[in-house]
Every structure is written in structure tokens, then in C-alpha cells.
Amino acid sequence: MTKRFWAIFKARNLEFFRDRSSLGWNLFFPLLLVVGFAFIFSGDGRAEYKIGLLGDKPAQSRFFELEHVQYVDYQDSELAQRKLQQHSLDLLVEPASQTYWVNKSSPKGYFAEQLLIGDLPDYHREVLDGREIRYLDWVLPGILGMNMMFSCLFGVGYVIVRYRKASVLKRLKATPLHAAEFLTAQVLSRLFIVLVISGGVFVACDWMFDFYMLGSYLDLLLVAALGATAMIALGLLMASRSHSEELTGGLLNLVSWPMMMLSGVWFSLEGAPAAMQTVAQFLPLTQLVDAARAIMTDGATLVDVQQQIWIMLAMILLFLGLGAWLFRWEGDGR
Template sequence: MFKRFLAVLIARNYEFFRDRAALAWNLIFPILLVVGFAFIFSGDRKALYKIGVLTDIIETSNNHKVMTLKHIEFVSYDEKSFAMNKLRQHKIDLLVDFEQKTYWVNQSSSSGYITEKLLLASSPNYQRKAIEGKEIRYLDWVVPGILGMNMMFSCLFGVGYVIVRYRKNSVLKRLHATPLRPIEFLTAQVCSRLLIVMSLSSGIFIGCNLIFDFYILGSLIDLFIIALLGTVSLISLGLLIAARSESEEFTGGMLNVASWPMMMLSGVWFSLEGSPEFIQTLSQLIPLTHMLEAARSIMLDGASLWQVKSHIIALLIMTGVFLISGSLLFRWQGQAR
């Protein structure tokens, strides 16, 4: 019995180490993950308070003592209405107009109370204006990311492994003998997974909303449309990855190559604001980024579909590229042995 066990053990190890794709993935992926985190969090420690400024920060930094304080982040805003909305939602602690010598504070913000005292200590003659606003909980901000991440894994792995298994078990070979075309087969896969993912995700969102009462300013229909477009794009990406491969281990590695960077660079758990510029640029090439940014704009800022049209266009373009490329690269059978 031990000899049989040893024979299987050795054979499986040989199989793994001879699969260069799987071996390279297991060696390279952890390194890429560590390097990625190092770049994303390479900045200084997070500031204690955040103050919005309605004038140019560079021009005013030398003229106001409060600008020299450490551990305070100053953010410049061109539009007053946009900055006021940030203050109302507790995304900034104070809003200051140095030219008009006026500041605005959210009376329900404890951090706003502290930053107000810091400002008045250096500039006591500033005029105070108070506003009210409900705080956006971290739960409200992160819930689109949690659902989006779950949808991403369901779309990529739920489709990719199925296609590879069909190809490996010669199911696709049999389907190839029928008049079925690749675009028809792939479209059917998209619709099937879309129905499953949207049904489950909608049920989870509605149930959690009844319990936690999420902060929702926009239309639920608009939110559903964004989720629909994002799901189709992610499913199309999963089909593209599995278009030719017949190795489940290689496909698993490729799906991880796609899913983990999306989870880290799409703002699932944290905002990429303040990260290196090339990281933020790279994130715009990821469909999950556009789905989450559009969903958060609708939920937290009350944006309409027209206001998030750039994200919608990006999702439509990515979906078209993934689906057409997958159809062109699609292979019914595995490589001949």
C-alpha cells in the first residue's frame, strides 16, 4: 500500500513541476502581490485630519499658518458644491476659503470640531458656517466592493473552469459537430451566468439593505443597470481567458492573474486616492474599477446614469473587446497529442 501511495505522490509531483505554467504562477504570483502592495502603500502614513481648500493649495501654503501643520491633509477643490457634498458626507473634516476668510464645518463631525479649533488657533477672524449631513459609514462605502468582488470571482471562476472542463472532457468536441457557432455558445454562457450572478447578488443586496439600511441617494434601477453591465464584462473576460486552454491548473493561474490585481487595484476595500499616479491609471483598465466607481457614485452621491456615462462606455468597450476576442480565439478541441 505504501508503494502505491509513494508512486502516486511522485507522479503527481512530477506532473506539477513539469507544468511550467502552474509552477511559474506559484513562484511569481506571491512576489507580484508583495511588490504591488509595496507600491500602493509606498506613501507616508495617513493623515489624522483632512481639510478641503477652495483656493489653490500651492499659492496659499506659504500665507497661512494652518497649512504648515503636520498630519493634516489638504485637498484642493474647484467646485464649491462638490466640496460641500464631501463635507456633508464626512469625507473631509473642514472646508476653508482662505480668500473669503470663511470656513464650513459639519456639526455632526467630531473630527470637524478638532480641525475647527486648529484653524481658529491660527486664524481667529474667520467666519464660521455650519452645515448638517449624515455620515457615510465604511459599510456603506465598502458594500459595493464586497458584492463586486463576489460577482467577479463567480463570473471568472464560474465560467472559466466550466469551459476548460468541457474542452478537457470532449464536450466541446461533440458540440463542434453541431451547427453551433462559437459566438452562440459563448453568448449562451454569458446569459446563463448573468442570470445566476444577478439573481444572487440582488437578493443579497436587498436582504442586507433591509437589515443595515444602506446610504442610498441614487436610483436602484440605475444601480442594477451598472451591476448588469459590470457582470457581463467580467463574464466576457472569464470566457476570453478560457478560450483556448485545456489545463485546469493553467486556467486557474490565469484567472488568479486577472482576479487578484482587480481585487487590489479596483478599490474593493480601500480608496486608491493618494496612491502613485500610474497605479490609478492602471486601475482604469480594469472593468471592476468602473463598475465600483459608478455604483458608489450612484449610491453615495446620487449620480444618474448620464453622470457616470464614462464608466458605462468603458464597460461596453471592454465587454465588446473581451467577447469578440474570445470568439476569435475560441477552440473547440484541445491540442492534438
Template structure:
């Protein structure tokens, strides 16, 4: 049974410890902002090496237009998906040959040019117009950067701190108090959860004024993904630090845990064209489901029901990490 007086005392102490550490606070605030600013600068510009045209049931189409050089033709089975991509400027034209209808984005210069090329081959199609705002790379990479920042904050904020407490015999002293392991661990998780969500919200809000991020979904749904994802990463950090007594060892273990997630979780690039074994491996990493779920909410307007698979996996991972971390948790430096 948790004594909430002791529980909230530990939560308050941990929060004060974090916010009084100006260097750590500054790093959590400015590091993701600098990354976003850098990517916005590097990937700004409108240039494309080729036009892209979405075609409904491409494999069934026979048309000279399909042979046009310097145009990439992408197959879509569902018209609405192609229109969504067109609205987001990811393709320049959407064509349904069976209905003799094409759609263009009147806000896109590329749509205008591809339409002129298309009409040179087919001038009897019905013309439909749509509008939409372009998804920039900075909009696409935003969930990855916030997720990566959350990952480091969760893993090192719990794992490294617990090992430091253990090495400095703080845990040994706490063990002599009425504070139970459940109260201490729960307080650490709640404290870091509050810090991570608060800092992520501040960073997102501040950057939104500078970059005017694309957002189709619900901020509440995004918050749910963030909280569940943070809890999963916190539980993982607790598991990694449950027995370690060396700061050098825990640093290596946390890097070993975080770097595969940074590379394989779709933070910087899409995994759609990756080999199947890479996708399978990525599915075992919690950051993959955090980034994918948040990205679908932001760029596709997905609801919680649409990303229920990712939420379920995060919930299962959180339960496993938490149970194993609590089982192996040790107060003392002795193994």
C-alpha cells in the same frame, strides 16, 4: 443565426447546474456577507486622529485659523463639492473666506467642536447649517466587495466551466449536435449574467437589512453598471478560457487575471493619492470602472451621464474581449 430553442435549452441547463450545486451557491451568498460583517466590525467607531476642514480656494486664504494644529485643511474649488463632503461627514466644516460664510453639519459632533475653534479666530462670519448621514467604511467598500464577488463569479463561472467541459469532452459531444459555437457561448454568457445579477441583488438586499446602506443614486443606474460590468468580466473569462484545456492552467490564468484587479481597482482603498502610473494601469482593468461607477452612484448620487466615461470603457472592453474570445474559441482539447 441563433436557434433560440437550443439557446434557451443550454441556458436552462447551466442555471440548473449552478443552483443544484449547494456549496457553490452557498459560497456566492455568504462570502460577501461575511466580508461586509467583518469590515463593519473592524472599522466601526467614530474616532479620528484629526479634524478636517474644507476651504474654498485654500491657496488664496490668509488667516491664523489655517495654521491651527491637528486640523487638516482641504482645498475645494467648488462650494457644492465641499458641502456634499460635509453632509457625508467626510469633513467637519466648510468655509468660504471670500463670502465670509461657513457651513457645519449639525448631526456631527466634530462639526460642533471645530466651529468653537473657528469662532475663536473669526466671529464675524455668517453661519449656515446642513444635515447629512455619515458614509461609513462599510458603505464605501460595498461596491468593491460586490464587484470583487462578481469578478470571481464571472471569471471562474465561465472560464473554469468551459475548460472543464472541454477536458471532459462535453464540448466535443456538443459539437456533433446542431448547436453552434455562437449559441453555446451566448447561452453561457446569458446564464452566468442572470446568476451574477441575481446573486448580487440577493446579497445587497439581505445585507441592506443588517447594515442600512447609504444610497444617494438610482438603483436602476446601479443595475445598468452591474450588468455592463458583468458582461465585460464574462467576456474576459471567455477569452482566457478560449483555448485552454488544463484545469490547472486555467486556474493559474484566472488568478493572474483577477488578483491585479483586486489590488489595483480600488476595492479596498481609494486610488486618489496613488502614483499616476498606477492610476493609468488601473484604467485598463474592467473592475476599476465597475467599482468607481457604482461607488459614484451610491455615495455621490451620480447619474449614468456622470459616469459615461466608465460605461464607455466597459463597453469597449466587452466588445474587444468578446470578439477575441469568439475568434479563438475551440471545441476540442487539442490546441
């Protein structure tokens, strides 16, 4: 059993690394994205002011009805102040105590403060300081997560359909190889490839741009492995029976585009409609990106992101279980 598993695992890795076009795309596409964002979004990448609120808005106050300002509600004062220190907020206001906090190193915070004291001069001022999280720092987990998503989904889905269409799976069925061994080898092979590629891109980009990293690299690696496994399992599920590359491609796009748009890759979902945030929680990329950002920018531990970890583990079991149950060597109609 071990020899059969290792033979499939080794063959799949050699097939990938010998395909120079696929290897080059997986290496340089995310790198080019990060470099591009570094120059395009040299500032914080936002076009509007973002003000945190601790408590309810007071009535009859122009400051809390300004246009081009996003107001975000917070229940946790410590979390909100950390967001302000990291320049994720421009100003933090607590109407009940008539207190506001400003980051003295934030230019946008200065102008937001002028707007506040122009309308509410009696509010008490508190000053915080902290290293700015650039938009590049914030978007990095999303870019790497998105690249992992495409590699996981299409790297497994298309390969299995191609094997089935070329009768490779039909020939493998005649060998002592079991379906569980084949699927496990495919999952672990793709996981190995994704982690090696993403790890190399992360190290290269970190060397060039000195990313904001407060948490443990080991925790980040574990979260990345769980998220990648969940998306590999989803790709396996999408390709469990089909002969058609076109159909499989459509199914993979059907699950990848919502993840790319709703998983917080490019923008935060804070302040988004509740229904959108609920849908996003059912996407594996959302859990991966949220956990990775918490580790990198907030210094979170595995205990702090255990909710995302448990959700990703549940997704892995669900997708792998369904994929193994639905898997056919020859597919439907053969």
C-alpha cells in the same frame, strides 16, 4: 437555434444551482463580509483626518503641513461640500477666501476645526449638515463588486476549461451548436446567476443595515449588469484556448488581484499617485464600483455616470470580440 441556445442556458443554470457548495459560497461569503465590516468598522473606518482643499495651499502655514492628515484637492465646490455633508471629508477649506466649512454632526470635523482656528483664527466659518455615510455604506459597492468579479471570472473561466478538459466541448462541436451560441449562452447564464445572487445579498443586507441610497435602483441594476458582463467577457477571454486549470487559474488571479487592490474596493483612490489612478481606469471593476457608489451615495443618474457606462460597453465589445476570435473547442495542442 433558439432551442439549442435555451438547452445550453438551462443546463448551465441547473449545474450551478445544484452545486450546493458553490451556491452557498456565493450567497454567504459577501454576507459575512458585510456583517463583519458592520461590527469592525462601527465608525467611519478611517485612522486619519481628511481635509478638502479648494485652491492652492498657502505658504508658511502649519495647518496645511500637519502629519496624519490627508489633504485632497477639489476644483468643484459643490462636490466638495457634498463630500463634507456625507462625512467623506472632516473639513473643507478655501484659502483664497479664508473660508472653511464644517459638518456640525461630525465629531472629527470638530477637532479638525480646532486645529484650523488654532493656526488660522481669521478664517470665516460656514456650517453644513447631512446624513453620515458610514464606512459600511461606502464599502458595500466594493464588496458586492468584488464578489461579482470572482463569480464572473472563475465561474466562466474554470467552467469552460473543465468542459474542454473533459471533452465536453469536443462533443458539443459535433452538434449543430455554433460557437457564438455556446458563448452567448455561457455569458447570459452567468450574468443571470450573478445578478440573482448579488441582488439577494443586497436586499438582505439593506434590510439589516439600512444602506444609504439616493439614486435609482433600476440605474444601479443596469450598471451592475454592465459591469458583470464586462468581467464575464474577460473571464471568457482568459479561458478561450487553455486546457490547463492551473494556467487558467493563474491568468484569472493575474487580472483579479489588481482589480481587488486598485479598484477602490476597500479604500478611496483620491489623493493616490496619478499613475495608480490611471491604471485603475483600465479595470472593469473600477468602472463598476465608481458608478455604483455615485448612484448610491451621490444620487447620480445614468447621464452622470455615462463615462463609466461607455467604458464598460467598450470593454464588453473588446473582451467578447477577442474571446470569440481566440476561442477553440478543443484548445491549443489538441
